[in-house]
Amino acid sequence: MTAKSLKVASPDNGPTAERAYRTDRGTMIYGKIEDALVTPHLQDHKGKVNLIVTSPPFPLVRKKRYGNETGEAYLQWLEALATPLTELLTDDGSIVIEIGNAWEEGAPIMSTLPLEALLAFKRAAKLNLCQHVICHNPARLPSPAAWVNLKRARLKDSFTHVWWMSKAQFPKADNRRVLNPYSKDMKKLLERQSYNAGTRPSGHVISKTGFLTDHGGSIGPNVLDLTGEHYPDSLLKYTGTGWDAGYRSYCKENVLPAHPARMQSSLSAFFIQFLTDENDLVLDPFGGSNTTGSVAESLNRRWIAVEADRDYVDGSRGRFPGLALNGSNESAG
């Protein structure tokens, strides 16, 4: 998620949450999450959602016309959503929230608001922080431009934070589902079946056989490389820009705005594969272009997404071949 401005339905034009379309495995709800939470669309799934994966709208330093909440109001708004969203989770479910870095208006100073909002959210719903994951995207263009390109006074901002939280200490999770390919050296070692055992300068004792079993790949680090260079082979189709290609042309053809702050499909795919089984239920309360729903569908998970902006909802149909604009609300066929 980048710090671009996002539209939010204003209170007086707020729709009641309604189903916009349905696919084989999921449902897109048009409306604000606050409204959707009190409708059967979500109430019927209380205690049944295995994973919430989302990038919330960004806190703006200055309020835009139809813009996001700012400062303290943003914090309170996100905090108020913590408990009702957590109530939707299964006992072993997880919430994965992606939040990028934010900068103060007109100064090369980072805002702590995203962190404060996250802490308020975690505290309100008494969630455990399972792990803080950094999503590194070295291909990102230099920003904030004023301080990085022009003044040359800051480094390029190239990662987002992913906060993985849960009710339980051991939510459903299996890192064997998201193994990275072995390095060339490790592959050679596995072929050779011998290496330099003994005590390392760090004090680690490396046994004679400990590294000789082929586990199908190496356990990934908590810094996720979204370029695909160090990324599970099984999920490579979600890296790069390919996953969004059909969506972008659909928006163009139908004169709809392409969502300016889409989640990387590789990020969504990684956590869905890591934290859920096939047929599990995945929710994105701030669905945007419905990256999460489309990835979940392709990984054979059920999904629900909620999005407050009509144009983004309409554009998101382009992620499901077979769903025409203004067509049936009922099925992708």
Ligand SMILES: C[S@@+](CC[C@H](N)C(=O)[O-])C[C@H]1O[C@@H](n2cnc3c(N)ncnc32)[C@H](O)[C@@H]1O
């Ligand atoms: C960062 S974007 C999510 C992008 C999405 N992950 C994707 O890949 O396209 C946040 C989205 O939340 C939507 N939004 C803002 N306030 C909302 C609310 N109260 N309820 C539901 N959606 C909201 C915005 O319109 C925006 O599309």
